[in-house]
Amino acid sequence: MSRNFFNKNGPFKISKIIDFLKLKTYLEKEAYVSDIKDIYSANSDNITFYHSKKYRKAASETKASFCITSDHLKNDLPNTCKSLITNNILLSTAIITEKFYPDSINDNFDTTVSKIEQMSLKNKIFYGTNVLIGKNVSIGLNCKIGHNVIIEKDVIIGDNCSIGSNTIIRYSIIKNNVNILDNCIIGKHGFGFFPHKQKNIRYPHIGIVEIADNCEIGSGTTIDRGSMSNTIIGSNTFIDNQVHIAHNVKIGSNSIIAGQVGIAGSSIIGNNVKIGGKVGISGHIHIGDNVEIGGGSGVIKDIPNNHKVMGYPAKNIRDFIKENR
Helix, strand or coil: CCCCCCCCCCCHHHHHHHHHHCCCCCCCCCCEECCCCCCCCCCEEEECCCCCHHHHHHHHHHCCCCECCCCCCCHCCCCCEEEEEEECHHHHHHHHHHCCCCCCCCCCCCCCCCCHHHHHHCCEEEECCCEEEECCEEECEEEEEECCEEECCCEEECCCEEEECCEEEEEEEEEECCCCCCCCCEEEECEEEEEECEEECCCCCCCCCEEECCCCCCCCCCCCCCCCCCCEEEEEECCCCCEECCCCCECCCCCECCCCCEECCCCCECEEECCEEEECCCCCCCCCCEEEEEECCCCEEEEEEEEEECCCCCCCCHHHHHCCC
């Protein structure tokens, strides 16, 4: 299943991108750039960005031909990737992303929605009152949709899914046998912005949410769509009530996340992970497979495979118990 959720401009000559950023550079200016991508998924006709040493390995392996970066990071890039040096990497990346995807900044409600009673979908779905569906929505067999639900344009929902009342779904692909309980928000713009000259500049979000087979999303949960890459929930992962999953988060398969957990942007959670209630996970963290995190913990650094941790900052659970007897 695939879908183009955002209108895209381009390709642009690299000279045009240089003009957009008001840079002075001696790059080959006739080359074309077809898209902007994150440093992992960029291809040879793409531009990417590199803003933190945390992504040094990925930067050294990127296939992008051009990269927005800084003078002190440029040497980490391969010879095949030419640097566009800027004083503000994130601002420059936001500018170029908006040029490619001009409708990705705002997150206005979908004006294409219609009452389900006016659509052919009404004949194959069991639904409640006041259900609104956008254009080009695909919904599989044996699905149930509760009261006051809005499913916005281009969303894909597989077979045997249940969507709880008062839920909004946009910019999402939901596979088979997924239960989304009441009052969820799936696919909204993430909390992506940065201060610049006493203003908060909102970052374009061109990613989506992908929820794999056999998942459950608890009541009152919010899952933000990705900024540059997608937010992904792996198969057979169960998420409790009132959980927040930020943009670009990747959660593996067979994981369990208890209530009131907050996972900040671009963190990666492995397979078979158990996270207790009220855990906070900082952004850009990597948590390995088979990890268990005790309730109320604060995770501020990576956790390797097969570890059990608890506390703030989260540490080996045996050490935590010894210190708190």
